[in-house]
Amino acid sequence: MNILVFTKRVPATQEEELRIIDEGQGIDLSKVPFKVNDWDNYAVEEAVQIAEKTGGSATAISIGDAESDEVLRRAIAMGTKDGFLIETEQILHDPNARATLIFNFLKKEGTPYDAIFTGVQSEDDQFGAVGGILAAKLGLPFVSMVISIDAFESDHVIVRRELEGGLQERVRVMLPCVISIQTGINEPRYVSIMGVRKASKVERKIFKAADYQENLVSKIEAVKWVYPPKKGGATILSGELEGVCKDLLGILKEKGVYQ
Amino acid sequence: MSYALIVAEVRRGVFEERNLDAIGLCALMEKDISLLVTDSTYAMNEKLVNTIIKIKLEEALFLNPLNMVGVVKTVMDFSGKPDVIVFTHSSSGTELASYVAGYFNLPLITDVNGFDKERGVFYKSYYSDKIFGEFKQTGQGPFVITVRSGSFKEYAVEKVSSPIDETIEGIPIAEGRSFVEYVEEEKAEIDITKAEFLLSVGRGIGNKDEIPDYEELADLLKATLSGSRPVIDKMWLPKARQVGTSGKTVKPKVYLAMGISGAFQHIAGMKDSDCIIAVNKDPEAPIFQYAHFGIIADIHKVRNKLKDILKG
Numbered sequence: 292m293n294i295l296v297f298t299k300r301v302p303a304t305q306e307e308e309l310r311i312i313d314e315g316q317g318i319d320l321s322k323v324p325f326k327v328n329d330w331d332n333y334a335v336e337e338a339v340q341i342a343e344k345t346g347g348s349a350t351a352i353s354i355g356d357a358e359s360d361e362v363l364r365r366a367i368a369m370g371t372k373d374g375f376l377i378e379t380e381q382i383l384h385d386p387n388a389r390a391t392l393i394f395n396f397l398k399k400e401g402t403p404y405d406a407i408f409t410g411v412q413s414e415d416d417q418f419g420a421v422g423g424i425l426a427a428k429l430g431l432p433f434v435s436m437v438i439s440i441d442a443f444e445s446d447h448v449i450v451r452r453e454l455e456g457g458l459q460e461r462v463r464v465m466l467p468c469v470i471s472i473q474t475g476i477n478e479p480r481y482v483s484i485m486g487v488r489k490a491s492k493v494e495r496k497i498f499k500a501a502d503y504q505e506n507l508v509s510k511i512e513a514v515k516w517v518y519p520p521k522k523g524g525a526t527i528l529s530g531e532l533e534g535v536c537k538d539l540l541g542i543l544k545e546k547g548v549y550q
Numbered sequence: 551m552s553y554a555l556i557v558a559e560v561r562r563g564v565f566e567e568r569n570l571d572a573i574g575l576c577a578l579m580e581k582d583i584s585l586l587v588t589d590s591t592y593a594m595n596e597k598l599v600n601t602i603i604k605i606k607l608e609e610a611l612f613l614n615p616l617n618m619v620g621v622v623k624t625v626m627d628f629s630g631k632p633d634v635i636v637f638t639h640s641s642s643g644t645e646l647a648s649y650v651a652g653y654f655n656l657p658l659i660t661d662v663n664g665f666d667k668e669r670g671v672f673y674k675s676y677y678s679d680k681i682f683g684e685f686k687q688t689g690q691g692p693f694v695i696t697v698r699s700g701s702f703k704e705y706a707v708e709k710v711s712s713p714i715d716e717t718i719e720g721i722p723i724a725e726g727r728s729f730v731e732y733v734e735e736e737k738a739e740i741d742i743t744k745a746e747f748l749l750s751v752g753r754g755i756g757n758k759d760e761i762p763d764y765e766e767l768a769d770l771l772k773a774t775l776s777g778s779r780p781v782i783d784k785m786w787l788p789k790a791r792q793v794g795t796s797g798k799t800v801k802p803k804v805y806l807a808m809g810i811s812g813a814f815q816h817i818a819g820m821k822d823s824d825c826i827i828a829v830n831k832d833p834e835a836p837i838f839q840y841a842h843f844g845i846i847a848d849i850h851k852v853r854n855k856l857k858d859i860l861k862g
């Protein structure tokens with residue numbers, strides 16, 4: 292089974308202060324470290340495992356600037372056969388534009404596959420859309436929020452997808468298809484720095500996004516970046532750690548959950 | 551005619567509450583609303599929409615993206631193109647919306663949580679709610695939207711005394727994907743929805759080895775330990791202890807969150823707690839917007855100090 296798996300390099304913003312600059316036209320990410328999109332880490336692991344089980348191979352693909360080579364090396368270190376970079380300096384906010392770029396790329400290069408894996412969503416833009424748009428453009432079946440691939444046959448897969456509140460749905464999907472992988476589907480293997488370094492020896496092919504521009508237009512525009520509206524917010528307990536902790540215990544007592 | 555088309559989610563006979571957010575947004579946009587829904591038994595306030603279009607498809611067939619393109623096509627042939635097609639930002643809503651947008655080559659904005667009527671811009675979260683983007687459609691419509699649950703419910707108001715009823719049948723059923731069965735979560739060792747006091751830990755705890763220390767703190771406080779999704783994904787805690795949209799919705803007297811950033815999927819599962827206390831080292835963490843009390847500090851230090859005090 293040959294699988295194309297998408298992997299995106301994203302800023303790790305969880306612990307960072309993000310500043311809006313240029314009167315809302317930009318966000319300062321210059322001091323923010325970058326990492327692999329969490330969802331794609333699970334997707335790559337799943338692709339590698341399925342390829343191993345079925346005797347095929349996985350190829351990692353990323354769209355981004357030259358730095359995105361980092362997530363391809365990481366994917367190779369996890370076990371993909373190779374990695375393709377569709378290189379562009381431009382940030383394509385519109386998931387439709389990104390899916391069109393991928394669609395054009397697959398068509399022009401004639402890359403063969405039995406299944407395409409993406410993550411459920413990008414951590415940075417949270418669109419959760421590239422997989423579904425791509426599938427529809429390719430005229431392929433699509434399934435998202437996949438937390439288990441129960442059976443992988445020559446012409447179909449049986450997957451479990453997550454709904455809300457702990458409910459799941461088992462679905463049969465014909466191949467080829469597009470599958471968007473949810474976190475928790477597997478335990479992504481540990482990748483050492485040594486492993487990533489060794490992966491540098493495996494060739495990553497670089498393609499220029501400029502060669503795949505047919506019908507590629509952004510259908511939405513990011514007008515401006517703003518900070519979320521404040522919602523009242525919390526009363527901050529401040530001061531010495533000891534005092535803060537005692538205040539906290541005081542609140543617990545007052546609420547009647549701790550004596 | 552200018553109207554909004556909403557694809558409603560009815561799951562196992564329940565008209566999902568989040569459909570009201572889609573209705574609310576369309577009311578805010580001042581659109582006539584046509585609600586697309588399976589022709590089955592469910593309860594909703596029908597006065598909230600102008601037209602109800604019942605599709606003769608079983609629930610699982612209706613909520614299948616491959617069939618939904620046929621549904622939307624039939625409706626557009628029948629009623630003309632809507633200005634906007636709205637889905638919920640849920641497991642199925644996002645799946646359907648992206649497929650419909652891709653199939654008909656339409657502009658798509660997902661996870662919309664705000665709308666500025668004057669300027670016609672939609673707000674969409676970036677970086678787990680640390681930044682919002684103002685988005686506008688530029689391409690040919692109708693455009694497709696998914697709506698974050700809890701965002702627009704209050705704008706859903708009664709519009710008509712009884713809506714126009716339409717029924718559509720004969721939708722072609724695609725073969726590429728089919729429903730097999732629902733799978734329920736296994737019975738668990740514990741029910742966190744019954745707890746009065748939850749100590750909930752997030753990715754901020756760093757690694758699995760920290761869990762025993764938080765368990766000990768929970769014991770000392772007589773609290774029940776729960777967690778955010780990454781903690782469960784990594785199997786640091788069992789699935790039954792997950793709080794959030796894909797876990798449990800909890801409403802304890804006190805919800806003490808340590809090292810949790812406050813993504814909306816998490817917030818949706820705990821926001822109605824009587825008292826929310828958040829401990830996080832990042833003063834910008836969105837969870838502080840929902841908490842009643844906050845401590846900006848290293849969670850391990852807070853944990854250790856609390857343990858010292860409690861042990862006397």
Ligand SMILES: Cc1cc2nc3c(=O)[nH]c(=O)nc-3n(C[C@H](O)[C@H](O)[C@H](O)COP(=O)(O)OP(=O)(O)OC[C@H]3O[C@@H](n4cnc5c(N)ncnc54)[C@H](O)[C@@H]3O)c2cc1C
Binds near residue numbers: 796813
């Ligand atoms: C379809 C779908 C369903 C989902 N369902 C759920 C769900 O049910 N429940 C859920 O929780 N999530 C769910 N998620 C995931 C959600 O989007 C977030 O990714 C997740 O909630 C983040 O968890 P977190 O806050 O623990 O981690 P992060 O967002 O990584 O936050 C970690 C926080 O810890 C803080 N921190 C780190 N170290 C320290 C320290 N030493 N001291 C103090 N603070 C520290 C950081 O500042 C940060 O704020 C879902 C996502 C999708 C797409």
Ligand SMILES: Nc1ncnc2c1ncn2[C@@H]1O[C@H](COP(=O)(O)O)[C@@H](O)[C@H]1O
Binds near residue numbers: 330331354419
């Ligand atoms: N620039 C990119 N490079 C590689 N994969 C991407 C890129 N953008 C989106 N994807 C894939 O599409 C999924 C969903 O992304 P999104 O629609 O942006 O939330 C991600 O998890 C990736 O697998």
